[in-house]
Amino acid sequence: MENNSTLRLDRTDIEILKLLQQNARMTNKELAAKLDLTITPIYERVKRLEKTKVIRQYVALIDADKTGKGLMALCMLRLEKHTKDKLAQFEDHISKIPEVTECYHLAGQYDYHLKILVKDMNAFQDFIVNKLSTNQNLTNIQSSFVMKKITDTTAIPL
CATH class of the missing domain: 1.10.10.10 (Winged helix-like DNA-binding domain superfamily/Winged helix DNA-binding domain)
Structure with missing residues (x-):
């Protein structure tokens, strides 16, 4: 089908x-x-x-390093409660944070995967403390920092 x-x-x-x-x-x-x-x-x-929305939009791809957003963090998150309201509340909260450039709802060990772009480690700490951790339903954050991009494309394989 x-x-x-x-x-x-x-x-x-x-x-x-x-x-x-x-x-x-x-x-x-x-x-x-x-x-x-x-x-x-x-x-x-x-x-x-x-x-038909096969082409959703046209954009300019910008080099994050050249705009002062050179630290990329990948964060895996767990939520305490998984009710429809709590998930919607979390997703609404995340969608309003400009440092979060990608967010995926997952099946598996973690509930969400975030891609974060910030200036440096101080900016990342500020992001965690003052933006991400303000959500009361968040129980666990595991962060990794990108040392080198091996592939980086927005192209869909056709």
Whole structure:
């Protein structure tokens, strides 16, 4: 059974997505030239991919080190209570903290995995004490610090 949210993508759609993942500023004219098509079908395909939310948004990828946010921490969290209200309250709290750039609800030993970007260890301590630990349902935080990025991409394998 096919997932209703999955759109059938043909080879041309996939090539458009690959090219846009490499350079989201590529114009329809440039896409058409790369794919040996005319501009109109490319335009229509891109609009369909946007309308169906296959393409959710276009963004600029920024180097965290160059913006003074060079310390990346990965935090694994456990909550005390797992009721629907407590989970929603925690997720609402986390979604309002700008240092949290990614948050995943997990199955397994931990309940959540966070990616945190801050300036330095002092900023991380401030984050833990004054932002993360203020949630009363939090029972355990285990943090690891990234020493080196081996792979770092936002591209979806197609």
